[in-house]
Every structure is written in structure tokens, then in C-alpha cells.
Amino acid sequence: MTAAYDVTGIGNAIVDIIAQADDAFIVENDLVKGSMTLIDADRAETLYGKMGPAIEASGGSAGNTMAGIASFGGRGAYIGKVADDQLGAIFRHDIRAIGCTFDSAPLTGGAPTARSFIFVTPDAQRTMNTFLGACVELGPEDVDAAVIGASKVTYMEGYLYDKPRAKEAFVKAAQAAHAQGREVSLTLSDSFCVERHRDAFRGLVQGHVDILFGNEEEILSLYQTRSLDEAVAAVRGACKVAAITRSEKGALIVTADRTVEVAAEPILRLVDTTGAGDQYAAGFLYGYTQGYDLARCGRLGAIAAAEVIEHIGPRPQVKLAELARSRGA
Amino acid sequence: MTAAYDVTGIGNAIVDIIAQADDAFIVENDLVKGSMTLIDADRAETLYGKMGPAIEASGGSAGNTMAGIASFGGRGAYIGKVADDQLGAIFRHDIRAIGCTFDSAPLTGGAPTARSFIFVTPDAQRTMNTFLGACVELGPEDVDAAVIGASKVTYMEGYLYDKPRAKEAFVKAAQAAHAQGREVSLTLSDSFCVERHRDAFRGLVQGHVDILFGNEEEILSLYQTRSLDEAVAAVRGACKVAAITRSEKGALIVTADRTVEVAAEPILRLVDTTGAGDQYAAGFLYGYTQGYDLARCGRLGAIAAAEVIEHIGPRPQVKLAELARSRGA
Numbered sequence A, B: 001m002t003a004a005y006d007v008t009g010i011g012n013a014i015v016d017i018i019a020q021a022d023d024a025f026i027v028e029n030d031l032v033k034g035s036m037t038l039i040d041a042d043r044a045e046t047l048y049g050k051m052g053p054a055i056e057a058s059g060g061s062a063g064n065t066m067a068g069i070a071s072f073g074g075r076g077a078y079i080g081k082v083a084d085d086q087l088g089a090i091f092r093h094d095i096r097a098i099g100c101t102f103d104s105a106p107l108t109g110g111a112p113t114a115r116s117f118i119f120v121t122p123d124a125q126r127t128m129n130t131f132l133g134a135c136v137e138l139g140p141e142d143v144d145a146a147v148i149g150a151s152k153v154t155y156m157e158g159y160l161y162d163k164p165r166a167k168e169a170f171v172k173a174a175q176a177a178h179a180q181g182r183e184v185s186l187t188l189s190d191s192f193c194v195e196r197h198r199d200a201f202r203g204l205v206q207g208h209v210d211i212l213f214g215n216e217e218e219i220l221s222l223y224q225t226r227s228l229d230e231a232v233a234a235v236r237g238a239c240k241v242a243a244i245t246r247s248e249k250g251a252l253i254v255t256a257d258r259t260v261e262v263a264a265e266p267i268l269r270l271v272d273t274t275g276a277g278d279q280y281a282a283g284f285l286y287g288y289t290q291g292y293d294l295a296r297c298g299r300l301g302a303i304a305a306a307e308v309i310e311h312i313g314p315r316p317q318v319k320l321a322e323l324a325r326s327r328g329a
Helices: A023-028 A041-050 A061-072 A086-097 A133-137 A145-149 A158-162 A164-179 A191-196 A198-205 A216-222 A228-235 A276-289 A294-308 A320-326 B023-028 B041-050 B061-072 B086-097 B133-137 B145-149 B158-162 B164-179 B191-196 B198-205 B216-222 B228-235 B276-289 B294-308 B320-326
Strands: A005-010 A014-020 A036-038 A055-058 A076-079 A114-120 A126-131 A151-157 A183-187 A211-215 A241-245 A251-255 A259-262 B005-010 B014-020 B036-038 B055-058 B076-079 B114-120 B126-131 B151-157 B183-187 B211-215 B241-245 B251-255 B259-262
Touching (some): A005 A164, A036 A191, A041 A126, A055 A086, A061 A076, A061 A151, A061 A294, A086 B086, A158 A164, A158 A191, A183 A198, A191 A216, A211 A216, A211 A276, A216 A228, A228 A241, A241 A276, A241 A294, A259 A294, A276 A320, A294 A320, B005 B061, B005 B164, B061 B086, B061 B151, B061 B276, B061 B320, B133 B164, B145 B164, B151 B158, B151 B164, B158 B164, B158 B191, B164 B183, B183 B198, B191 B198, B191 B216, B211 B216, B211 B276, B216 B228, B228 B241, B228 B251, B241 B276, B251 B294, B259 B294, B276 B320
Parallel strands (some): A151 A183, A183 A211, A211 A241, B005 B151, B014 B114, B036 B126, B151 B183, B183 B211
Antiparallel strands (some): A014 A055, A055 B055, A241 A251, A251 A259
């Protein structure tokens, strides 16, 4: 069955506000290093007041992934909720400018566009504090079943489970995809997000998700084990493909009958890990929807992740299609 | 006479929207490569629609310079007009976060905060297209004579001459500075800006400006000559100090009785020249207001300029005080 889109991504549409910070700042402000914490408007104002000079870049986990897929030359659509404001215009511009379809109606007269205050420490780790703003209004009415049906894969963030209406949107999209013979992909997003929604995520992975993304910590949390072997055994067969990323140790791609190990790409300098997981998913899903073998899908994921951690900001700064070609992938 | 501030900067308060572009894009869209062109709201919308994915960063020539001075540890204030909107909040946050006083009242109910669409070509050259928005409302009422009197130097952009009320603000500030025994500094901003205001700028430099900044092209345009020697002779004595920047050829610092030549700093990689002149002025003025000799002022300018052209964005990404210390300057 032909498809207009390789992937449709659904997620929280967020503009990132990125600054450098030292570890003392993380401690003093009770931030959860390496994680994503949801904050309200008051906390956002307080935290921004303490933040150093920043730069802004469109972000959001699934949005970053879609930008990466488009950078590989994939055809994508994105569903997410911005407000009718300047940050929303920036988000809309950036995702469309890379070639991704984005037609979700903006929220008018409500909360502003979501922003994530991201502190990058000298070890290149990122600590995210997200004010969801307009994202909380994302709901099932924003999911166009025709778009889902026109996409080989529908890719969704675990973060959507943090708000009830976004969760409804998730469920509607998954059902619409399977009803139309398409596949569903989920990223576990964050180990704290897995803790918040462990039972729901286990239920999803078992039978409702075809392609699962998670890092080692998230997969271990999902199955409440300290053993990667146990987690691999648990996820094997639960979904069609699980890609488990392990930073500089590379990734394991697990299917019903085998495990493919893919090395990490060498990097020149580690600057900012924001978006690394998102870009891994971009490379993998681009390869997957082109019908490449799993090792090649994993290599493309590794190349995209390596590119994004070499600079500030969560989206690629070079054309990933050309980068992959130059590396024989 | 003691001073609360080393420098007060007055300029167009702008948020930069920065994307990569190739030379074909510059030609197809009739952009003036390497220059700053003023555009209206319609042209801004059209150009943004054609622009690739971008990142946002606070900019504005004098704003960049003040951020640089603060990064050296200098005490600064900034006067400029943003709107009461999201981009204005970003500008305000960033200049305050670096330690600069910024108390100009935002514009309400009028034009939005200014933005400059900056296209960076593979040769690291930047081509700027600026929609001035709220900046056109900057006027003499925004100039607080007490702040000017509390500043060793008042530094202003030539760009202010592009709008009549901003020009009035410039003149008021210059008069207030001199009336209170303080010095006035001007950057010529852009060779096209010099062409637009040549007679006015010559009149200013002759007797009203103490410290002049300009690159070679701007100084040549100011005196309508092709000979750098002729331009140096013309500017010598017209103002107390003129710093003429010549990119990789370094800079000439010209006073009534001598010319100090300062080499450019070596750079690792040339990425984006946006803000190079602004940061040169930052280093120079920081040194000048600390009472350093002219060669050291020039070296600090060269170090700051070299830092900013090694990355995307117009403001320093490291603490310039530490960078200068590490280089023995």
C-alpha cells in the first residue's frame, strides 16, 4: 500500500530555551539532572529569571525526530499544539521549513506556546524543565485519521501520557493506524516518565506498539529490573522491534528471533546531548520506512545522534542525507 | 569622577533569526550579501517563509556589544525599545542575565519586537534583513540623562540614524554625555548605513565623537576614498580615538599623534561573522574604560571578535574575562 508519508509524529510542540549552567546551579535550584521535569507558569518565570543568557530553538521530542527524518529526505507530517503567538510561529516555521507537513490548528486565547528551559552542564548533559502551555490542549480532535492512514508509521512520545487529552489523542492515533494497516512507534521518552506511566506503557508495548525506542535506563525501569538481559528478554516478542540505545556503548535492536548490535558513531566533541534520542529515532525510522535492514537502520540512527550532540540545539544542523552518504551508510 | 557604569549602549533592540543559506539563495532573493538591509513587515513575512530552519538569539549591534562588555566583567546599561511580547521578553532576559541594566519601557499595543533575518553562507559571511518593528518608537524620552551621566562612555550605533526619533535620542544622549564630562563612542555600523548618512556622520565624528569604530570599508566610504592612508589621515584628529578593523589583517588604532597596529587573533574555524564588529567594540571599550593602553584595548577587541566568529550567534558563548586571562591579555 503506497503512503504519502513515511512517518507522522505526534508530540508536545515546544520551543527550547537553552543556556549553559554549572552543576552548582542544578543543585541550588533542585533540578533533576538529565531528566525532563514538568513545571507550571510560576516556576517557569522563576527559573527563567535565574537562567543565564540563552538561545532559542524549536524542539519537542517528536518534532525533533520529524525534523531529522525530513533531513534524511523522508516525507513526514507532524501533529502538535502551539499557541497563536511568536513562539508558535517559530515552531511552525521551523518544522515546515525542513519539509514536514504541519497543519494542527494553533490554540487561540489560551495558554502560550510551550517552552522547555534546558540547562546544559559542562559534561554536555541536558536538564529540561518544561512548561507545557498550549500543549495541554492537544486532544483527539487534532488527530486526522486520514493523515495517520497515509503514513507508514505513526510515531508518538511517551510524554503525551502526562496529560489526559494528549493520551486520548495517542490512543486514537494508534487505533487509526492499526485499523488502516499501518504501524505504531513509541519512544519511552524519559525514565521518570516511564515511572509515572509504567503499567500503561507495558500494556501498550505488549501488542499495541510495533517499534519501540528507549534508552537502557528507560527499558530497565519499564520492566523494573537491573539486568539488561532480563529487560531484553521481556521486550523481545512484546513488540516487533525494540531499539535500546546505550549512549557510547551503541544500541541493541531486538526482534522476536534475534538481537542486532550496532556500535555508536565516533564523535569529535561532546557539546550538548539534547535531542540525541530523538535523532536516533529519526535515523532508525527513516531507514525502516525505506525498507533497509535493521543494522543499516541502526547505523543511520547512530549517525544522526552523533551529529546532534556535537552542537547546541536538538535538531540537525547539516543535511543528514548527505552526512549518511559521506559515511557510506 | 566615579561612574556607576563603564558603558551605556543605545541601539536597536533586535532578536536575530539565524539560518544557513547558500549563495544561490542570496542571489535569488535579491539580498545584499554582507550588509544590513531594512525591510518592512510584508517583506519580513515573505523572507521568513523562504528561510530554512532557524535558531533565535538576542542581537542588535549595541546590545551585542553590551553583552560582550558584561562578559568581560564591565558594568553596563542598555537603552533600546522592545515590544511587550515574547521576543521582547527574550531580549530583556538575555541582556539582564549577563549583568547589564536594561530598564527601557517596552512598547505596548504597537509594532512587535524587531527581528533580523540573518542568512549565514558557507563562507561564514552574514547577510542581515531587519524588520525594525518597535525600535522605530525609540526616542529622546527613552534617554535618561542620569544614566548617561553615570557612564564613562555612551556607545551608540550608526543604525540609529535610520529613523528620525532614534536620531533625536542619539543627539540627546551625546549632548548629555558631554555636558556631564563623559565620552561618546559611535560605530559606523555598515557601509550602506554610512552612505545613507555620510554628511551627518562626518559632522558627528568631527568634534562630537570621542571613540569611533568602523571597518575599513566603512571608513573608506565615510571619506569617499579608495586609500586607507587618506582615510586614516582624515579621521586622525577628527576624533580622539578611531579603531579601524580589517578582519584577518587586524586593526589600526588611530589617535592625534600615532597609529597602533594590532594583529587579529588566530581562530580555529570560521563559522559565522555575525557580531564580530560588535564584540571588537566590546573588548576595546572594556579595556578603554579600565584605563588600559590602546594596544591592550585592541587585543581585547581582537580576542572577543575571534570568539564570536567561531560559533553561530552574535554574542559570546564563553566568559570573555576568562578567555582573555587564559591568553595573557
